[in-house]
Amino acid sequence: MAPNTKRVFYVNNVAAPVYLDILGRRPDIQVDRLENDTPDAAAEPVLAQAHAYQIGSSRQELAMKLQGHAPLLKRCPNLLVLSTNGAGFDTVSLADATAAGVIVVNQAGGNKEGVAEHVMAMMLTLSKRIVMSDHVMRSGAAYQRRDFMGDDVQGRAIGIIGLGHVGSRVAELCRGLFQMRVLAFDPYLTVDQIAAKGAEKVTLDELLAHADYVSVNCPHTAESRGMMGAAQFSKMQPHGYFITTARGGIHDEAALAAALAARQIAGAGLDVWEDEPPPSDHPLLRFDNVVVSPHSAGVTRQSRHNIARIAAEQMLDILDGKPPPRLLNPEAWPLYRQRFARILGFRPEE
Structure with a gap:
């Protein structure tokens, strides 16, 4: 594992393979996959070390215990960012994330x-x-x-x-x-x-x-x-x-x-x-x-590829300390910067 490795995890799936392709080009990024039914004993080490969570499932598809609310955030002491697919963010509590100093981003416009x-x-x-x-x-x-x-x-x-x-x-x-x-x-x-x-x-x-x-x-x-x-x-x-x-x-x-x-x-x-x-x-x-239709409006090959690419590029920018272009809770930024510096060892940009 490369020095100062950043840990990203997702549950069930990502929008398209290009997401994993882009992150896979970086030796300092490790990506872990969990499933809704991953036993807690196996999930805990991943959650405890995670810096970023890419949420690729809808509210109905994602187990409640793995949605971005206070109970999950307590299991992820090093988590810095919650990233959702598309423009929606109903799998996340902005209030809970902000209180924890975790930023939330989406991929608005991708689909x-x-x-x-x-x-x-x-x-x-x-x-x-x-x-x-x-x-x-x-x-x-x-x-x-x-x-x-x-x-x-x-x-x-x-x-x-x-x-x-x-x-x-x-x-x-x-x-x-x-x-x-x-x-x-x-x-x-x-x-x-x-x-x-x-x-x-x-x-x-x-x-x-x-x-x-x-x-x-x-x-x-x-x-x-x-x-x-x-x-x-x-x-x-x-x-x-x-x-x-x-x-x-x-x-x-x-x-x-x-x-x-x-x-x-x-x-x-x-x-x-x-x-x-x-x-x-x-x-x-x-x-x-x-x-x-079954919530399939944004599920086209082109939209899924575009969302996955945007999500991966934004995730790398965040983990490199750059301000994200699709930040949903800017009020979390001051506490986030403090936590980022403590956890990753360098302070992100203003």
Whole structure:
């Protein structure tokens, strides 16, 4: 083992092999793999020596004891960084990490193309009623072409909740491909910042009232949890479609099912779920005007490769003492720098 070896571990899998390829080129980096069911006796030495944890699984796929909360951090006295795949970070408690002097980073933007294209695919599939017509034609039931009359997307309005990497790309595609009006609800961006992304800054109520399509592209946080409930669905237009590729829990699934049953909205495209995978008898799976996928929007070959490359490059920068470009808890930096110097023997950059 090389002097001053930095220890990185992951559980179950990484986004793509390129992550291990990049880290493997560095003789001072050792990578360990654990699994959800690795016995504690075998896991403890890895956790005790680890400097970095690359989280490659979703909240539902990763055992609770291996998620980035206080109990795990107590088992990792030398841990300096928690790194999540993609833009989501719901496998980590930012508060617990900050209190422990551990920084948290994500790979925001790495899968933006895959997710944004998925939003477009759902929007077009719903508008053209493709799934509904496909099912009926295969069933052998009698039908008329007009039964599947859909809508053109050209010139209509899309409301985007969260104008980050993915939301901005959705805005760009909608505006460029179909000359759509783009409304955006993002309390963290100014009017000018949103205008620079080709959108109009509006309140959530204004967005719901005027959008023909509502796309959720914000992170799952305490602030956004339950953001789309019965009151919000009731404010959407009856011909409007709800699409989410963000995280389960941001929308209330029971409220959405009720809105669909009451025909308050025209349909929905759902890539994320409170429990993943959802049970086969989930109420939302009974509607023929709902298009579903298993949290696979960002799971394209290109997106996974890009996320893995970004994650590996950012991890090496962090372990070399450089400031990470995707830091989620900057308030942890002062304590982190102290711990970094004590654990690795040199102080990271400001």
